[in-house]
Amino acid sequence: MTHIITGLCMRHGACAGVCPVDCIVPGQPIEEWPTYYIDPAACTDCGACVPVCPYNAIWPEESVPDPLQPDIRPNYEFFTRGPGYSARPSGPSRGK
Numbered sequence: 001m002t003h004i005i006t007g008l009c010m011r012h013g014a015c016a017g018v019c020p021v022d023c024i025v026p027g028q029p030i031e032e033w034p035t036y037y038i039d040p041a042a043c044t045d046c047g048a049c050v051p052v053c054p055y056n057a058i059w060p061e062e063s064v065p066d067p068l069q070p071d072i073r074p075n076y077e078f079f080t081r082g083p084g085y086s087a088r089p090s091g092p093s094r095g096k
């Protein structure tokens, strides 16, 4: 499983700063990838990112509320058809 960042994300970046495996990436271009995204292949389900999000945007995949279920797919697609880690401006995580 993985954790999922939903459309409630406001891109303020706290989650990326606490992830121990550095698998959270800000979406770029913003028009196409408007939130941050979690690499489902790297996420260890540690849960550290959940309490630091003031918008309750992050959920374990199995617990994503029904209205936010459509946001699951883009989290996977960002790392397949989307830019994935190459969206980072440089170096490890951060950036808006």
Ligand code: SF4
Residues within 6 Å of the ligand: 005, 008, 009, 010, 011, 012, 013, 014, 015, 016, 036, 052, 053, 054, 055, 056, 057, 058
């Ligand atoms: S902490 Fe929440 S609002 Fe901020 S980037 Fe992460 S998911 Fe988005």
Ligand code: SF4
Residues within 6 Å of the ligand: 003, 018, 019, 020, 021, 022, 023, 024, 038, 042, 043, 044, 045, 046, 047, 048, 049, 050
């Ligand atoms: S659950 Fe843990 S490993 Fe997964 S994205 Fe959040 S902080 Fe990173």
